[in-house]
Amino acid sequence: MIDPTGAAPGLRERKRLATRRAIQVAVLELVADHGVDGVTVDMISRRADVSPRTFFNYFASKEDAIVGDAPDLPMEAADAFVVGQGPLLDDLLELLDESVQTVIVDRELVRRRRLVLRAHPDLFARRVASMREYEEGLSKIVERRLAEAPAVADSGDDESSVASRAHLVALVVMAALRHAWAEWLDDDDEHHADVLRFGLRARMEASIGDLRRLVSREV
Known part of the structure; x- marks a missing residue:
C-alpha cells in the first residue's frame, strides 16, 4: 500500500x-x-x-x-472524506486517487489483464464481483458523510433515503472512474503532457470535471 x-x-x-x-x-x-x-x-x-x-x-x-487486486479504501483517506468540507465531487476525487494508489497502476499490466479477462468470462465475472464490493464500500463511506452533513440532518430524511442517495453517488462516481480508466488505458500518445505528469489522476480529474459540468446544466 x-x-x-x-x-x-x-x-x-x-x-x-x-x-x-x-x-x-x-x-x-x-x-x-x-x-x-x-x-x-x-x-x-x-x-x-x-x-x-x-x-x-x-x-x-x-x-x-x-x-489482480481491486482498489482498497484507505481508512485515513475515508475518514478525511467523511469530515471533508469541500465540494462532494472534489473530495471524492481525492479519496479515489488515494484508493487507486493501493494497487499497482501499470498500464502495460492492466492492458494485458484486460485482454485475458475478455477471453475468459468466468474470470471477468470475478473481477466484476471484486469491483462491486469496492463500490459497496464506497457507497457506505458516502452514506457516512451524507448522514453527518448538517443539511441532511436538518432535513429529517430517514436512513433509507440517505442510503439511497449515497448509492446513487457511488454508482455515478464509479461510472466516471471507469470512464477515466478506459481513457487512460486507450491513450496511445505517450508524450501527452497529462500522461507524463499525472497519468490516471489527470483522466480522473477530466472525467469528474465533465460530470460536474454536465449535471450543473441542462444539455
Whole structure:
C-alpha cells in the first residue's frame, strides 16, 4: 500500500511491489500462450523467478493472480472524506486517487489483464464481483458523510433515503472512474503532457470535471 503521507516507498516495499508485478505479468503472459488450464503455479513461479512458496505468499491461486487486486479504501483517506468540507465531487476525487494508489497502476499490466479477462468470462465475472464490493464500500463511506452533513440532518430524511442517495453517488462516481480508466488505458500518445505528469489522476480529474459540468446544466 502507498504511504498516506506521500513518502516514497522503502526498499522492502519496492521489492514487494516488484515481485507482485512480476508474478502478475508472468501469469498473464502464460495464460495468453497456453490458456488458463494449461498454466500451473510452477510455470508461473519459474517465469517470475520466484519459488512456489513465494507465489502463495502473494496470491491464493493462479486465478487470483490473473484477476489482480481491486482498489482498497484507505481508512485515513475515508475518514478525511467523511469530515471533508469541500465540494462532494472534489473530495471524492481525492479519496479515489488515494484508493487507486493501493494497487499497482501499470498500464502495460492492466492492458494485458484486460485482454485475458475478455477471453475468459468466468474470470471477468470475478473481477466484476471484486469491483462491486469496492463500490459497496464506497457507497457506505458516502452514506457516512451524507448522514453527518448538517443539511441532511436538518432535513429529517430517514436512513433509507440517505442510503439511497449515497448509492446513487457511488454508482455515478464509479461510472466516471471507469470512464477515466478506459481513457487512460486507450491513450496511445505517450508524450501527452497529462500522461507524463499525472497519468490516471489527470483522466480522473477530466472525467469528474465533465460530470460536474454536465449535471450543473441542462444539455
